[in-house]
Amino acid sequence: MMTESRSQEEQEFLKNYDPARYERPSVTADVVIFTMDEDNELNVLLIKRGGHPFKDYWAIPGGFLEAGKESVDEAAARELYEETGVKVSDGIELRQLITVGAPDRDPRTHVVSVVYTALVPRGLLAIKAGDDASDARLFKVRRGYDEHGELSTYFVSSECSITMKHLAFDHGFLISTAIKRLQGRLSYTDDAFALLQDKSRFEIYELMKIHEAILFQKLDRSNFRKMFLRSLVDRQRVKEIGKYDAAGKPKTALYCYLERKDYDEN
Amino acid sequence: MMTESRSQEEQEFLKNYDPARYERPSVTADVVIFTMDEDNELNVLLIKRGGHPFKDYWAIPGGFLEAGKESVDEAAARELYEETGVKVSDGIELRQLITVGAPDRDPRTHVVSVVYTALVPRGLLAIKAGDDASDARLFKVRRGYDEHGELSTYFVSSECSITMKHLAFDHGFLISTAIKRLQGRLSYTDDAFALLQDKSRFEIYELMKIHEAILFQKLDRSNFRKMFLRSLVDRQRVKEIGKYDAAGKPKTALYCYLERKDYDEN
DNA sequence: TTAATAGTGTCTGTAAGACAATATTGC
């Protein structure tokens, strides 16, 4: 990023620049946070809005960018931390999904939202409602037929079940987009590993459960295993770390994920 | 997008809402515009900045979002139209690429840029420099070894050759990201068709040249043909529209692209 | 004993990539 001085003339220009000349929108960083629960189902974190607009509606966590102080990525990381206690520096996946900016999507003012997807292992989650929320909890993501016989996505917690359409703002659309992206990326990224309880110690079928949860579909054990051994073990994306117990008896094999430089960004 | 009233209380809240409470960043919509030239090379449209900052540097076209008046997508479409005379309503591909928002990427003020990729057939282009630009032209995108022996991307027009690093702001990074995304999407999207001179009347190898230009790599004619017939003709993405001339003699077969609902969005 | 989980093997169809052979076209 080149921000060093380029000319005396430019310095002069900048001194006289008035940033208030143009009408500006607000910018938020929102995060669709996914995890896996004890039942091997895909979960999404929703907060119950404590204030207007959409008071008492469920929404994805997000907050306004503090202009001049932080980048949009940093705002997203901050939001993730505030809501879950998880830090990006801990190696959590936080990836840009889409930016939405229709003038009327927020009734207060023109809000441009930069939306991220985060994949967090359940064990690391310490969920707390931020100051703008009255509640925060995980919802199981399910696909099923609604009252009109249409296949649609809905969200289930211990206390309530809500449909995509009943979320605040356009958040139903955003989560739907996030799920489709997650499904599309599954075969050529390491997204599934990010949802493992322990990346350095897992069984094949643990990973398969994650694939199944994301795709909403049962997979063939034999074929998944073949894929795993070929695409991951043979290509050194993953290492076997022993399949015998202390007594030397064969046990279910354990594997360890090998971190790599990122291959899809930049 | 739900913006209808939800409660009397919320109406009251909105009446008293003061949008000036928070410091806001500026938002721009920038567009990386690709096309193919007569030499079957990938081209990108750059403008020469007419004012500070980065005066006289080459940059991708873009402009500030008019808050409250237009969506970010509309701002990008407007920018595309101003620079090339091409309208999204004419069926031009305009796709979100990435949003960048570091506080210091623009020396004037905190600018969040939502960056799009546009794929435009050469024949439709009517390039004109916008009011903030002193020049606008197409540059061939090439890969080659720089003075340090590093493989890098650079841009060549009839008059000058510039490297990625010498573009304004972080635009080198943005174009680089756009190219990688284009390459990655090539095999599972219809991006290549968007660059055809005439989608309803083209030869197989015309499409192959586009693939080659995007991948910076020669392809095997025989194998490309097989892929084309299997994945595109058999699956009705494309239709043969005759391989005989008026006299009934066999000619190079012509194909017609069949429009479809989008499969990657939503 | 049953049911669920874990692991292996087989068969088919499809597809990618390398490469050879043969037309056709435009200078």
Next chain:
DNA sequence: GCAATATTGTCTTACAGACACTATTAA
């Protein structure tokens, strides 16, 4: 004529998906 372009075919390897068979473990 040559060179570039167009078309077809062969061969090998790889892999996805369907499915059958066998162990092992836990209730």
